Amino acid sequence: MTAVRPEVVAFDVNETLLDLGPVRAALVELGQPADLLPSVFSRTLLTGFAAATAGTWCRFRDAFDAALAQTTDLDAGRRAQVAGAFAELSPHPDVEPALRRLVGAGVRVVTLTHGSPGVAEAALDRGGIAPLVERSLSSEAIRAWKPAREVYLWAAGVCDVEPGRLALVAAHGWDVHGALRAGLTAAWFPRAERSYPAVYDPAAIVAGDLAGAVEALLALPAP
Incomplete structure (x- = not known):
């Protein structure tokens, strides 16, 4: 499946967006x-x-x-x-400009975690960027953990988009792999992990940093 420019971008929370x-x-x-x-x-x-x-x-x-x-x-x-x-927790310094870039380009932004509900919301408020995020999703609502396929499909349903129009951005290879298996576009960039695992399905985007991941998603062809 050829990756296309997403309508919605979902961000993993712990480590990807938030500094632990x-x-x-x-x-x-x-x-x-x-x-x-x-x-x-x-x-x-x-x-x-x-x-x-x-x-x-x-x-x-x-x-x-x-x-x-x-x-x-x-x-x-x-x-x-x-x-x-x-x-x-608070967002990493590179999070605000990345989210603003997406919102300014007309792309909807959500968070997707299997972490405790409320953590992402509180951190986004602390960082002053909560208005940039349409909603925060925790798979506790469906009693599941990423990288189960059902989590990503549930998120697509909640956002009312086809899986192929939802992208996941994460600093964890296992998360990207799960999203890919569910039919999402997925982008990986490094934080604690130094490289994307070769044993997983190839990520649509492997970027050097968060800003690069966002720019690569916006550069994908329109559907």
């Missing part, structure tokens, strides 16, 4: 290593993915708590303190 620095700081404040967060975040995803693959489901917050319990000696109260730092 406050969560890292909360861990350090409780005596944990400064480099612990990537392994906790990866184990959170593993927990959620495994539950979904096995035919069950859990909330992102519960998966994060389980990951903390497996990797630290923090008690339940201190783990809740770390999880609470998700409410303090």
Whole structure:
């Protein structure tokens, strides 16, 4: 399928749009290593993915708590303190100009996460860019985790567009792969990941940064 200019662009939230620095700081404040967060975040995803693959489901917050319990000696109260730092996240500096570029070009913008409802909205408000985002979608509403195909198709339905007119932008290769398998256009750029995994379906766009991903989407041919 040939990629075309999207009518709607959905952005992954954690890491792609939002800086997880406050969560890292909360861990350090409780005596944990400064480099612990990537392994906790990866184990959170593993927990959620495994539950979904096995035919069950859990909330992102519960998966994060389980990951903390497996990797630290923090008690339940201190783990809740770390999880609470998700409410303090803010957008990366490159997010506002990227969203403004899309909106200025007449493209609708949404967020799509399997994270806790309200996190994206609060962070967008904190960054002063909430008016640029049409809606924030959490797949908790359908008890599913990305990269399940149903999440991307559900998002397309909510946005009232065909899957091929919805694009996903994410800094996670597994997310891009899931979107591609659901028939979306998908763009990857690096944050924590250094390269797009060769074992996945080729992304429609692999860009050097967020701005490049947005410009490449806008340069796609009209349908």
